[in-house]
Amino acid sequence: MRMVTGYFRPTAGSISIGGVDMLEDPETAKRSIGYLPENAPLYSDMTVASFLGFCAEMRGLNGAARSRAIDRVLELCFLENVRNQSVDTLSKGYRHRTCFAQSIIHDPDVLILDEPTDGLDPNQKHEVRGLIKRMGQNKAIIFSTHILEEVEAACSRAIIIDRGRVVADGTPDELKKSVPGCGTLDEVFRAITRPDTVK
Amino acid sequence: MNKRDLDNTLAIFKREFLSYFNSPVLYVIVVIYLLASMGFTFFFGRFLDTDNASLTQPFFFWHPWIYIVLAPAVGMRLWSEEHRLGTFELLMTMPLSPWQAIIGKFVAAALVWLIGLTLTFPVVITVYWLGSPDLGPIITGYIASYLYALGCLAVTSAASAYTRSQVVCFIVSVALCILLTLIGYPGIVDTVVRTVPASLESIVRLISYLSFMDHFFEMSKGKFIFRDVLYFLSVIVTALIITHLGLRSKRA
Numbered sequence: 001m002r003m004v005t006g007y008f009r010p011t012a013g014s015i016s017i018g019g020v021d022m023l024e025d026p027e028t029a030k031r032s033i034g035y036l037p038e039n040a041p042l043y044s045d046m047t048v049a050s051f052l053g054f055c056a057e058m059r060g061l062n063g064a065a066r067s068r069a070i071d072r073v074l075e076l077c078f079l080e081n082v083r084n085q086s087v088d089t090l091s092k093g094y095r096h097r098t099c100f101a102q103s104i105i106h107d108p109d110v111l112i113l114d115e116p117t118d119g120l121d122p123n124q125k126h127e128v129r130g131l132i133k134r135m136g137q138n139k140a141i142i143f144s145t146h147i148l149e150e151v152e153a154a155c156s157r158a159i160i161i162d163r164g165r166v167v168a169d170g171t172p173d174e175l176k177k178s179v180p181g182c183g184t185l186d187e188v189f190r191a192i193t194r195p196d197t198v199k
Numbered sequence: 200m201n202k203r204d205l206d207n208t209l210a211i212f213k214r215e216f217l218s219y220f221n222s223p224v225l226y227v228i229v230v231i232y233l234l235a236s237m238g239f240t241f242f243f244g245r246f247l248d249t250d251n252a253s254l255t256q257p258f259f260f261w262h263p264w265i266y267i268v269l270a271p272a273v274g275m276r277l278w279s280e281e282h283r284l285g286t287f288e289l290l291m292t293m294p295l296s297p298w299q300a301i302i303g304k305f306v307a308a309a310l311v312w313l314i315g316l317t318l319t320f321p322v323v324i325t326v327y328w329l330g331s332p333d334l335g336p337i338i339t340g341y342i343a344s345y346l347y348a349l350g351c352l353a354v355t356s357a358a359s360a361y362t363r364s365q366v367v368c369f370i371v372s373v374a375l376c377i378l379l380t381l382i383g384y385p386g387i388v389d390t391v392v393r394t395v396p397a398s399l400e401s402i403v404r405l406i407s408y409l410s411f412m413d414h415f416f417e418m419s420k421g422k423f424i425f426r427d428v429l430y431f432l433s434v435i436v437t438a439l440i441i442t443h444l445g446l447r448s449k450r451a
Binding site for chain 2: 002005006007008009026027028030031033035037039041042043044045046050054055057058059060062099102
């Protein structure tokens with residue numbers, strides 16, 4: 001994910017976002033991506049609105065377009081009541097949603113989310129999943145997760161990666177059929193990946 | 200450099216500059232800077248006893264020693280903080296080039312110093328009140344002093360690109376600034392020149408020429424020498440290039 005978003009340079013292969021090569025023209029390629037990094041990093045000395053304003057400016061939104069974008073994502077991510085609160089004082093769920101708001105502020109075509117529901121309580125998880133589903137109607141969304149019910153609930157394609165290698169790739173249903181005798185994705189996962197305790 | 204580059208740099212600059220005002224660090228540093236520069240001037244520099252309407256010896260002379268400690272304190276958060284918070288990853292996945300971020304942040308820290316330096320204006324008023332000083336050395340002194348601070352800041356920026364710990368960055372930067380100051384300190388250089396064989400003298404002089412001090416003293420005496428300005432600018436550019444390398448190594 002960090003390679004797709006242009007943070008790490010790949011040692012081999014190529015990355016293309018909407019037809020733009022990430023290695024040759026990173027600035028154009030990054031423009032069509034929204035990214036939620038793991039652990040939702042934020043500038044702790046800013047308020048929610050000023051943080052989103054900064055991100056909007058980085059995405060080339062200024063003036064009226066900037067305030068419209070801020071209002072839009074504040075509403076989408078249910079952040080209106082913490083608009084002017086310092087990021088430092090937010091709970092984990094709010095921090096997460098603030099960072100999520102940052103990733104969709106420029107309405108990107110591609111959305112990349114690194115464990116978007118990690119560390120959230122069940123209500124917050126439900127909200128974030130709802131958001132992802134709504135966004136998924138007109139965007140390409142890639143997200144990583146360890147919670148496999150989420151995959152079944154939200155994904156049209158799933159890839160299982162074990163120690164850097166793709167071990168399964170297909171729709172959730174295809175994955176379930178690929179290993180005989182497995183009824184759930186959890187069982188499929190356990191059948192095709194090796195646990196850390198086995199050498 | 201097109202408008203988009205400028206916008207990105209400005210956005211980074213604005214965020215960084217305002218964040219200085221959100222933390223107590225800026226206020227503490229400016230107050231200590233003013234207390235130290237005035238304290239040195241009046242108590243150690245014996246400004247009033249020298250009966251001399253010049254700021255070179257009593258005032259500008261002490262600035263390098265203050266900057267060695269305080270410039271790293273201003274600059275240590277530049278990149279270390281980004282690494283620590285994880286916002287570095289966020290920043291580098293946004294559509295901007297690392298250079299825009301490096302320059303935006305450096306200019307923000309530089310402007311903070313300009314505020315501090317500007318607030319020393321009462322000493323200029325004092326010297327005009329008590330005597331009739333030569334304006335030239337005051338102007339070149341201020342320029343030299345500011346360039347010195349920027350040199351230290353650029354070194355700090357480079358150090359902060361390599362570590363997520365502000366303390367490590369601070370200590371490394373202070374050490375580098377001390378080194379860059381002392382290798383050109385007249386007393387030390389003269390001692391070294393006397394002890395080494397005459398054939399090595401040119402090398403010692405060359406090393407001392409690379410130090411901040413050599414260039415600072417010339418300018419603070421009132422000689423506005425283009426090559427000294429160029430020297431400081433090249434130090435800043437070099438340090439920012441090292442910053443760039445540091446940031447790239449973090450993403451490898």
